[in-house]
Amino acid sequence: MTFTTYQTPAPLEAYLRRATLGLPPERREEVWNELEEHLLCRAEQLEFQGHPPEKALEQALRELGPPLRVSAAMNGVHNMPKLIAFATLTTLAVSAGLYALAQQPAPTMQVPVQTQAPRVQCVKPDETQPKLPLVVKTGRVNCYQDNSGTQEGLYVSFTEVERALKPLGLRTEPSTDGGTLYFKNTLGQTLTASYAVFKRDGEAYLAVSDLIIMVMDSNAFPVHVSGYDQPVFNLKNVSNIVMQGKGQQFNQQVYRSLAESAALHFYDFSKYSKVWSYEFSEPAARTTERVISTPFKPGEVIAAYQWSGDRPDTLPDGRSYVSHKIILNLGVTDEQGKVKLKLPQDAKFTTTKPTSAGSDVQLVKLTNTPLGNMKSGLFLPK
Structure with missing residues (x-):
């Protein structure tokens, strides 16, 4: 797995890195500076009102909302008032949804997981392109599917991801070429996006690790995993997602993927x-x-x-x-x-x-x- 830099000791820098994660390089610096200026100004106002410096910054970060939602908003929102309104509305929508769902037992959902995928070959757009099916264009590279070989991993279809996210009040929307899956809230704004790893029988698949990292970064829902023999992703008061895969070592694959994703922290x-x-x-x-x-x-x-x-x-x-x-x-x-x-x-x-x-x-x-x-x-x- 390859990532842009993510964690730093300073809470503000860590927040900014997460809030700008996934933005194009030419926009990331601009968004970073805009958010930093806003947060520092708000923290300064809170300090003037009597808050200690560290508490003032914590309060400013809380007011702006989880960094993953901020990142999503910045993909289509350019002025700060709209951004703050988006974060507030999203928080209210999530809170209301969780409250309603808390009043009823959490359902259990079985999600089939593939453990084998075709090989993927990624090249720069200016290079000679292989004569293979194109899976996704990321801007920096084009990734092609090589069905002559396989690679191990954990992969779930776009359709199953959409089904699993419905209880959360979230929905998904694939790109026109089917290579990217956009995650949207009830207001229709894009929260984040994930690239397909491969396509099979008209269905696109993404890596389970991408979903795990998304959950780890968003902090939007209290998710934890339990059960060694049968891993269950417990979304408190909303749903229990049971991953189903073939092979005696499937449970170990799930926990290894979880451990590799958690290394970011x-x-x-x-x-x-x-x-x-x-x-x-x-x-x-x-x-x-x-x-x-x-x-x-x-x-x-x-x-x-x-x-x-x-x-x-x-x-x-x-x-x-x-x-x-x-x-x-x-x-x-x-x-x-x-x-x-x-x-x-x-x-x-x-x-x-x-x-x-x-x-x-x-x-x-x-x-x-x-x-x-x-x-x-x-x-x-x-």
């Missing part, structure tokens, strides 16, 4: 480059299996992250970036709340962001942790 690679990626791997064969005592009940899924190194690489559109190697290991707590994990002998457990590659290991409880606040799942061994 535990590492800050912005000092390396504006574009960076993760490169996940299993623990080396020589790694020792250790038993870790946790404060948790049986059946909780635990992830262990170790930043082991870096390497330079190049995207299909020619941009350079740094690929950061993360060793990822998953385990499940037993009846005593203990979990077996493959860890280096010199592992140093920490709940803070490592500043360099090494033996620092972060332990995270993936199950029953709000996806909008994955940092709350960080813990140290008992």
Whole structure:
């Protein structure tokens, strides 16, 4: 996975990065500056009214609303009064919808998930285009579907995504070429968009990881995942989404996708480059299996992250970036709340962001942790 820089220690900068995520480069700086000026002016007003500086900024950020909605609004809204009105109306609509849905039992929805996809080949628009079916144009690259090979992953159809989102008061709308799925609220405004990975039998499919990242970034709904053998995405008082896939290791694939998506919250690679990626791997064969005592009940899924190194690489559109190697290991707590994990002998457990590659290991409880606040799942061994 490759992402634009995302997290920084400063709350304001972190908010601005999220609020401008996905905007074209030529607009991102303009939007960033506009939002920053507005937020700083509002914070200054609050300070004048007697609020401490940190509390004033927190209040200004809350007033503007979740950064994902702000990002969506900025795709079609150019003046601040309209933006604030949009954020307010969206918040009211979501609150009303959740209140109404809270009065009735949450339904359970089965969502079929594909675990195999055709290979995808992405090239710059100015290069010779392969004679393959075109899946999507992103502006920087054209991505084509190579049916001669396959790649593993978790993929769900546009139709199933639309069905799963209806209870939330959200709807989807595909682009005219079927390569992009737009997520819209009840007012018709676009909240965000995701690209198709491949197409099959007239249906487009997107990566489950894209949906997970969207939920983690929006903070709009209290979503968490439970159940190791049968992963269930619990949207409190709204719906329970059960992912169904083939293969004995399907549940492990779901939790690994969740863990890889959650890594965004535990590492800050912005000092390396504006574009960076993760490169996940299993623990080396020589790694020792250790038993870790946790404060948790049986059946909780635990992830262990170790930043082991870096390497330079190049995207299909020619941009350079740094690929950061993360060793990822998953385990499940037993009846005593203990979990077996493959860890280096010199592992140093920490709940803070490592500043360099090494033996620092972060332990995270993936199950029953709000996806909008994955940092709350960080813990140290008992």
